[in-house]
Amino acid sequence: MAVENTTNIAGLDDTLPAGTDTKSEGDNHLRLLKTVLKHVFAGFPGEVLLAAAEAQGATVNDYVLTVAPAPTAYAANTAVVFRANHANTGAATLKVGSLAAKSLVNPEGTPLRANAITATTWVLAIYDGTSFRLMGGGNSQAIYDYANQLAFQAALPNQAGNDRKFLRTDGSNASWQDALPVYAPGNEPLTDIGDILVSGLGIKRFVYGLYTLSELPTKYRQGGKLTHTTNTVTAAAGCWRDVGDELDIVLATSMTKTLQTSGAWAAGDNANGIFTGVRANSTWYHLFVIRNDATGAVDLGFDTSVTAANRPAGWTAYRRLGAVFTTATGNIFSFVNFGRRFTYNSPASDLVNAGLGNLNQTAITVTVPVGIQTLALLIASVLPPSAATVSVGISSPGLVSTTSSLLATGGNASIAEVSRVTSTTRGIAIQANINTFASGLYIFTTGYEDFLDD
Structure with a gap:
């Protein structure tokens, strides 16, 4: 009887055993089948x-x-x-x-x-x-x-030693980094390295060449210091939340605007700045930073309106930065700006050798912006008639001064620095303790603090 010599199914010959083979040799074929099965299903202790x-x-x-x-x-x-x-x-x-x-x-x-x-x-x-x-x-x-998970894990950078870090990618390569780089206020990078965390302030984002808070808080303002020439004003770079609390306004670099004597307002640095009309003498102009609705561009402009009512169409968001005054000759009344404080280079003489006619409060107009309340910074002086004692109270409109701002006796002058909140029409109130004195009262305005709508 012929018996195959194989350990796999392909090696079996289905024509064997031949019909002429003796039955006594059938056990050889059975052992062959067992051998093949054990090789084919090797490692299976039970059902396959x-x-x-x-x-x-x-x-x-x-x-x-x-x-x-x-x-x-x-x-x-x-x-x-x-x-x-x-x-x-x-x-x-x-x-x-x-x-x-x-x-x-x-x-x-x-x-x-x-x-x-x-x-x-x-x-x-x-x-x-x-x-x-x-x-x-x-x-x-x-x-x-599962396969995707394995592929992702294999692609991760080494996780050892990177506890509590975040995976960041530049589009080609990934690396572990802190959630956000941390900087102290005033030490922010000058170039865009992505979002950063500024201690005590929060997350800042690089916008228009400047790191600024990502969605600024209500009424937020930073920068924007004002300087001037005889007929121009320059605002330093800064950022503000608009007056409607809807948009951030970021002035990336300083910008200069002219109080023009001809022509209309125009966008851009060193361009005409008055929103409507031309420069007038002895007039207060409020300066605004504005943002274009369509492009996000930021610009500046002047308006006699405290709400920038005459700003160009399509520039909805705005914030007031300060105000300037033109003198009788048309030049800007000279000042120095530090934050909210505007200090005049020469005090304005608002009351010179004046008198009071009665015991009632008398309204006095001082040299501060019109249309807003300010904290007027004043120097007051009184020189009473000989042998008279004069007490003068200086107060905000509508308030009665309970203490003397000035107290002078026997022809001796009294002088004092006084700060008072004005009315929106630039008024303060003065009241004396004697019925009348003809002269000797002086009020000089050295500057003011602008609340800047805050």
Whole structure:
């Protein structure tokens, strides 16, 4: 009898044994088949493949398989294939016949996510000696999720020593970095390195060449110091929250505007600045920073209106920066600006050797911007008639001074620095303790503090 010499199925000859072979030699063929089977299914201590029918167990996450004949025990490396009748909603189990339920997990051993298996899909799982691992079929998204997760983990930079850091990318390379670089106020970078955290202030973003708070707080202002010539005003770079609390306005570099004697307002540095009309003598002009609705461009302009009512169409957002006064000759009344304070280079003489006619409060107009309230900075002096005692109270309009701002006796002068909140028409109030004195009262305005709408 001829017997094949092989250990695999392809080497078997289905024409053997021949019909003429003696039956007594059939045991050689049986031993050959056993040898081939053991080689082909090497490593399988039990069933190789179970093709089963599936039904839901106690919950939708329990898969119960029926197969005949039923296995008497689970064996490592056994594969099961079945058509699922329901979707899972989370971690799942798989049970074959009367055997105990085993966990049904992802290929790496983690619990299934919801809908890893959906109704009517074919599922392939392999028993690893402890649990069944989902190897194919089901919802292919589950396998994709796992593969994608592995690829992502492999692409991550080294995680050791980078606790509590964030992964940042420049579009080509990724690296671990602190959530945001931290800087002290005033030490912000001069170039854009991305968002930064400024101690005590918050997150700042690089906008129009300047680091500024990312969405500025209500009424926020920074920078914008004013300087001037005889007919121009320059505002330094700065940033502001607009008066409507809707937009940030950032002036990246200083800008100069002219109080023009002809022509109309024009956008840009060193251009005409008055929104409507031309420069008039002895007039207060408020300076505004404005932002273009369409382009976000930022510019400056002057207006006699405290609400920039005459600003060009299409420049909705604005914020007032200060005010300037033109003298009788048309030149700007000279000042120095520090924050909210405007100090005149030469005091304005608002009351010179004047008298008071009665005991009532008398309104006095001082040299401060019109249309807003300010804190007027004053020098007051009184020189009473000989042998007279004069007490003069200086107050804000509508308030009665309970203490003397000036007290002079026997022809001796009294002088004092006084600051008072004015009315929107530039007024303060003066009241004396005697019925009348003809002269000797002086009021000089040295500057003012502008509340700047805050």
